[in-house]
Amino acid sequence: MFTLYKTYCPIVGPFDPCNPILEKTYSTPPNLYIGFQPPNLPQFTPLEALRAGTLWKPFYDPYYNPFEEAKGGLPR
Amino acid sequence: MKQIPPEYYQMMEQLQAVDFVLVELTLYLDTHPNDLEAIKQFNHYAKERKTLKKAFESQFGPLMQYGNSYSGHPWNWNEPPWPWQV
Numbered sequence: 806m807f808t809l810y811k812t813y814c815p816i817v818g819p820f821d822p823c824n825p826i827l828e829k830t831y832s833t834p835p836n837l838y839i840g841f842q843p844p845n846l847p848q849f850t851p852l853e854a855l856r857a858g859t860l861w862k863p864f865y866d867p868y869y870n871p872f873e874e875a876k877g878g879l880p881r
Numbered sequence: 882m883k884q885i886p887p888e889y890y891q892m893m894e895q896l897q898a899v900d901f902v903l904v905e906l907t908l909y910l911d912t913h914p915n916d917l918e919a920i921k922q923f924n925h926y927a928k929e930r931k932t933l934k935k936a937f938e939s940q941f942g943p944l945m946q947y948g949n950s951y952s953g954h955p956w957n958w959n960e961p962p963w964p965w966q967v
Binding site: 845860 | 894895897898899901902905906909912913916918919926
C-alpha cells in the first residue's frame, strides 16, 4: 500500500548561510500508484464526493500541508 | 430585505453534488467507454439531475437561459439572488 507523503533529507553543507532543513516532505498522490483506473472502484456518496474532491475512494488525497494540524492526524 | 430560504441552500447543494458526480463520471467514461456500470450510473444521475433542476426551478426561478430553463411570468431570469449574492 502506498503512502500519501514521502520525505527526503537534503545535503547539509558546512557553508550554508541559514540553519539547515533536515527533512523535507513531498506529496505522492494516489494517482501515481493506481495508473489506469480499474472499473468499479468503491465510491463516495454524492455529498461526500463534493467535499472529498473525487468520486472514488482510492483516489482521495486530503493534501494537508505537513505543517497544518490536519483533521484526523497528519497523514504520514 | 429579501431573505434566501434555507431550503435554497439544501437543494442547491444536492444539485451541485449530482453535478460533481456527473463531471467525474464524464471524465471517467471518456477513457472507459465500455464500462456499462458507469454508464448506467451516469444515466441514473442525469435523470436525477433533471428532477432536481425541475424542483429547484419551480421554487426559485430559472437557473440557466436560452431555453435551458423554463421562465416564470413575468420574465424573471434576472431576479436576485445571483450566484455571488447567495
